[in-house]
Each structure stands twice: as C-alpha cells, then as structure tokens.
Amino acid sequence: MEQESPLVREVFPELVDELVHLLEKEGERELAICVWDVRMIGECGCGDDFCQSIRTSDHPGGQPYGPGRRCVPLLPSSGDLILDVVYGRIMYIEILGRPPLRRPVQA
Known part of the structure; x- marks a missing residue:
C-alpha cells in the first residue's frame, strides 16, 4: 500500500498559518x-x-499547467510567496528569499 504524502501543515505549520492569513487578507477565502x-x-x-x-x-x-x-x-513581511492554482487547486507554493522554513520538533 502506497503511503500518502504528508500534509504541508504537518511539515510546516507556521507557513500554512501565514498562508491562511495572507489569503484571507487578499479575499481568497476558498x-x-x-x-x-x-x-x-x-x-x-x-x-x-x-x-x-x-x-x-x-x-x-x-x-x-494549461x-x-x-x-x-x-x-508576506519578507520574501515572496506565490501560489500556482489550477481550477481552485493549489499546485505549487513558491517560496523565495525567506528565512529557512522550520519543521516542528518531534517528541
């Protein structure tokens, strides 16, 4: 059985929190x-x-993408965050010129 890829929110929760905030601010609720x-x-x-x-x-x-x-x-407050979206589906998260992403510490 093939294992599913991890959710981005599990790998980089701070990034997803920031994306949610910025998307809502831009009126991109969906x-x-x-x-x-x-x-x-x-x-x-x-x-x-x-x-x-x-x-x-x-x-x-x-x-x-077509x-x-x-x-x-x-x-964002630093660097660039750009999403490639196809028919409402996020295909790619471009993250440029930002401090290194931090993964949560595993217990």
Whole structure:
C-alpha cells in the first residue's frame, strides 16, 4: 500500500498559518480553506539557495499547467510567496528569499 504524502501543515505549520492569513487578507477565502489540506509532494529541487518552494501536486517539470491556471501573489513581511492554482487547486507554493522554513520538533 502506497503511503500518502504528508500534509504541508504537518511539515510546516507556521507557513500554512501565514498562508491562511495572507489569503484571507487578499479575499481568497476558498484558497485559505484549501491550503489546510494540501500535501507536500516534494521540494522544488532547483538547488537555488534562496528557493524553498514546495510541489503540492505531481506535474511534469518544464511543462505549463494549461487552462485554468492562475498565479496568486501574496504580500508576506519578507520574501515572496506565490501560489500556482489550477481550477481552485493549489499546485505549487513558491517560496523565495525567506528565512529557512522550520519543521516542528518531534517528541
């Protein structure tokens, strides 16, 4: 049986709290609700030291998302947070120029 990818909120709870706040501030209520249930499929993998982006859906690299895609730039206190959304589903969380994400301490 294949194991499900972890929820982003379990891996980076502070990030998800911030995303919810910023999305609500931008009037993106549906996305603020949806971000609680996105799964961390993988890291960006670009190797740039300023990038901590998260893939939340399988998607072939270098390929456009196609119809229904929109970009949702947010206004965090530092760096950049940008969501790629396709038909209301968060596909990618772009995290650039921000302090390192912290994982919760496991007991």
